Every structure is written in structure tokens, then in C-alpha cells.
Amino acid sequence: MxxxxxxxxxxxxxxxxxxxxxxxxxxxxxxxxxxxxxxxxxxxxxxxxxxxxxxxxxxxxxxxxxxxxxxxxxxxxxxxxxxxxxxDLFKNVRGFILAAGVMVTEIIVFVTGKFTLPSATIMGDGDSQISNTHAIGEVLYTKYFLPFQLVGILLLIAMIGAIVLTLRNRTGVKRQKAKDQLQRKPSDTLELKDVPIGQGVKTK
Amino acid sequence: MMAVGLGHFLILGSVLFCLGLVGVFINRRNVLVSLMALEVLLLSVSILFVTFAKYHDHLHGQIVSLFIIGTAAAEAAVGLAILIVFFRFKKSIKLEDVQDLKG
Structure with missing residues (x-):
């Protein structure tokens, strides 16, 4: 069945x-x-x-x-x-043998060992009134608060590390320099002159 | 086919783990596929953790599995960043070329 x-x-x-x-x-x-x-x-x-x-x-x-x-x-x-x-597939025979050994050991343990496995159905446990998400949420922020925060910090460090590793300043690329643009003052670039009539302005 | 019990899930996780292990070994040419094999290894371990969480009827295993997923994401990000930097220097992603420290 x-x-x-x-x-x-x-x-x-x-x-x-x-x-x-x-x-x-x-x-x-x-x-x-x-x-x-x-x-x-x-x-x-x-x-x-x-x-x-x-x-x-x-x-x-x-x-x-x-x-x-x-x-x-x-x-x-x-x-x-x-x-x-x-x-190339069979170049690394030692690796194959190691993996196969692990596999065979596991199968032997499962088949011959005292490790009895319940064959009952797994779906639908009767006694739980709350959903799985609810149950995880109840323990994740109380009992496992510290490891949860540590995983968050780990992710932050990984993010910073990935950015730092891959960041590069390319030369020869035209890009906007916001700092320089914002620090410009009118006095840096603008000059006011009284123009005498009939003479004009001499440029430097 | 027998009725599916917890043992089936354990065997599935173990088979996945071994496949990931083999994948790390047979891919000597492409570091990307080796990183994917590492992801498969972590995935199989989290399947085993969830299976044992079911077996013991306790949420420990599921929480640990959640942490494994977070760690795997961090590992993938840093691993791929290192791979990109390596590719910029060597123009290659072969595992055989990763031996500069040998001198």
C-alpha cells in the first residue's frame, strides 16, 4: 500500500x-x-x-x-x-574510495545495527496545537537568542568581507565625485568685474 | 517500496552527503562546482538535523538547521567573493591553478 x-x-x-x-x-x-x-x-x-x-x-x-x-x-x-x-573523472581514485567507504559504512550501520527505525507515518503529529512557525518563533527569540544574534553578526561580517574583497577602484573610468561637487563655492569659480565702457575685459 | 519511515529520510540525507563529497573530489577543474558541492553537503546535514528533530519531537534540530542555512549563505558569499578575486588575478577558476603558496 x-x-x-x-x-x-x-x-x-x-x-x-x-x-x-x-x-x-x-x-x-x-x-x-x-x-x-x-x-x-x-x-x-x-x-x-x-x-x-x-x-x-x-x-x-x-x-x-x-x-x-x-x-x-x-x-x-x-x-x-x-x-x-x-x-579526469577517474583521476582522483582515493577520493572515490573515501566517499564510497563512508557510504558503505553508513549502509552497514543502518542495515545491521541496533538502530531501530520507526516505520510509522511521519506526517501530522497530533498533539501540537500551534503551528511550526509559531513554535520556532517562541524559542528563537528567547532560548536561542544569543546564537541567533551571533548568526546575524556572522552574516554582517560575511557581507562586509565580500564587499571589501571585491571592491576595486578602476582607473580610467569617468565617475561623478559628489564630494567635490558639493564642496564647490561660488568664490572658487566665479569672478565679478566692473567693465569699463569702451575697453572690455582682459582675460588672463 | 516500504512505507516511508524516518530511516528513509536518514538514508536520503546520507546519500546526499556522499554525493556532495564525491562532487568535491571529481571536480578538479571548476571551483564553482566545488562550492556548489559544499552547498549540497550543508543541505544534506540540515536534512539530517530536521529528521532527527522529528525523531526526538523537539525543535533543537530545526533551529540548528536554521543556523546552518544562515552560515551557508555567509559561506557562499565569502567563497564567491574570493573566487572572483582569484579569477581577476589568474583569469582561471581551475582548482589546479590554486597553488601559488607552494613557491
Whole structure:
């Protein structure tokens, strides 16, 4: 018996894995970014299945709206796409073995271990009267106030760092100098003269 | 197909983590894709955190996941800024070219 939850999980999960694979194998980096956006959408679906509605929408806003678009801008700025060549794919065998080892260990732990997993449905816990967003809001500004502020400061530092890193003064570009314009006085540029009749003004 | 339990979500998160790890390793040519692999790693970790939050019926995991999302945004901003500065100097974003400190 396949329930709606199962169907949604397999749909989101398989699309998520497929799009992540596409991120790494796409020939053009722009396609990688689009596949990354698809992956973010599907993981938002997974979050919804887990009952974390607030996080799902934060994920959409932050990842799709900010991070992926940032990636897209950088891809378009740099514009260099080096397609993955077949002979490079197996150059780094040690990395493959490490990743495969982690994977196999996890599967062994899951399959053979004492780690029993409840197979009951996950959607819809009965006892909560308040919504997920309400619950997060109640603890985020009270119990987790300090870490929340620290993350804010971290984001501020990251923003300042990104601006400082990428700022440059280009030479040879004509630009408006507002400070100089505002500090101009009439006495700097204007000279009043009495003009004698019949003689005119001598210019310097 | 069995009925979906928490184990399915854990396996999904682990598979994503391994895919991200592989992605970091196989992309020796394009730093951008490696940064995307880092994003996938952080995403898989936050999926695992939310899964465990559900398992323990406690909001800890979701809050930590929220902080992970914020940190990932900061990491992406700084990483891409460094990448742009690197590209300005070297006119290349290959990982193989990142070895100036070697002398």
C-alpha cells in the first residue's frame, strides 16, 4: 500500500538525488546552477514532509532567492565553463574510495545495527496545537537568542568581507565625485568685474 | 517500496552527503562546482538535523538547521567573493591553478 507520503517522498528524494548528480556532471556551469535550484526546491519538499514548514520556506527564500542567484551571477561574470572530461573523472581514485567507504559504512550501520527505525507515518503529529512557525518563533527569540544574534553578526561580517574583497577602484573610468561637487563655492569659480565702457575685459 | 519511515529520510540525507563529497573530489577543474558541492553537503546535514528533530519531537534540530542555512549563505558569499578575486588575478577558476603558496 503506497500512501501519499511515500509517493511524495520517493518523488522528492529521487528528483533531489538526480538533480544533485546533474549539478556535478552538467557540461555547462549554468545548467549546474539550475540543477542546484531544482535540488533546493525538492529538499524544501522533503522539509515539508518532515513537518518543518518554516524551514522549507526559509530554504526557498535563502537558497533559491539568494545563494543560487549569487552563483548564477558569478557564473555569468566569470563565464568560463570547463566541461568535465572523461579522463579526469577517474583521476582522483582515493577520493572515490573515501566517499564510497563512508557510504558503505553508513549502509552497514543502518542495515545491521541496533538502530531501530520507526516505520510509522511521519506526517501530522497530533498533539501540537500551534503551528511550526509559531513554535520556532517562541524559542528563537528567547532560548536561542544569543546564537541567533551571533548568526546575524556572522552574516554582517560575511557581507562586509565580500564587499571589501571585491571592491576595486578602476582607473580610467569617468565617475561623478559628489564630494567635490558639493564642496564647490561660488568664490572658487566665479569672478565679478566692473567693465569699463569702451575697453572690455582682459582675460588672463 | 516500504512505507516511508524516518530511516528513509536518514538514508536520503546520507546519500546526499556522499554525493556532495564525491562532487568535491571529481571536480578538479571548476571551483564553482566545488562550492556548489559544499552547498549540497550543508543541505544534506540540515536534512539530517530536521529528521532527527522529528525523531526526538523537539525543535533543537530545526533551529540548528536554521543556523546552518544562515552560515551557508555567509559561506557562499565569502567563497564567491574570493573566487572572483582569484579569477581577476589568474583569469582561471581551475582548482589546479590554486597553488601559488607552494613557491
Amino acid at each position: 503506497i500512501t501519499m507520503l511515500d509517493l511524495c517522498f520517493y518523488m522528492f528524494g529521487l528528483t533531489l538525488i538526480g538533480s544533485v548528480v546533474t549539478v556535478f556532471l552538467a557540461r555547462n556551469t549554468v545548467y549546474s546552477v539550475f540543477a542546484l535550484i531544482v535540488a533546493f526546491f525538492n529538499s524544501a519538499g522533503i522539509f515539508l514532509l518532515l513537518g518543518a514548514e518554516f524551514l522549507a520556506f526559509v530554504l526557498l527564500i535563502v537558497y533559491v532567492g539568494a545563494v543560487a542567484i549569487l552563483f548564477l551571477f558569478v557564473v555569468m561574470m566569470i563565464g568560463a565553463d570547463e566541461p568535465l572530461k572523461k579522463k
